[in-house]
Amino acid sequence: MSNKIKCSHILVAKQSEALTILEKIKSGEKFGNLAKEFSTDTGSGKKEGNLGYFTKGMMVKPFEEAAFKLQVGEISEPIKSEFGYHIIKRQG
Template sequence: MSNKIKCSHILVSKQSEALAIMEKLKSGEKFGKLAKELSIDSGSAKKNGNLGYFTKGMMVKPFEDAAFKLQVGEVSEPIKSEFGYHIIKRFG
């Protein structure tokens, strides 16, 4: 397993919002477009949710645990952290 991965995420405050976004993704809407429109993480939202590369220890534990389990191209179910609910997509 790589010790450095690249992910994007969509961050929302409520689980119901995250579940609604999951439905939009399943119906074919683009991850980056939804991140730009709906994510409350203003820094990454401007970049289609892109967080760039990171290693273990750089992100909050629930996010990190989920992100490192994903395969490239895979999208997580909503992950709760102290910041809200993340939907994570791994790119590399």
């Protein structure tokens, strides 16, 4: 397993919002466009959800655990953290 991975995410306040966005992704809408439109993370949201590269210990635990389990190109189910609900896409 790599020590450094690259992910994008979409952050929303409610699980119901996250599930709706996940359905849009599954029906073919682009992750980056949905991140720009819906993510409450103003920093990464403007960059299509791109968080860049990070290592273990840099992100909140629930996010980190989910992100490091994903394969490249894989998208997570909604993950709850202290910030809200994340949909994570592993980039590399």
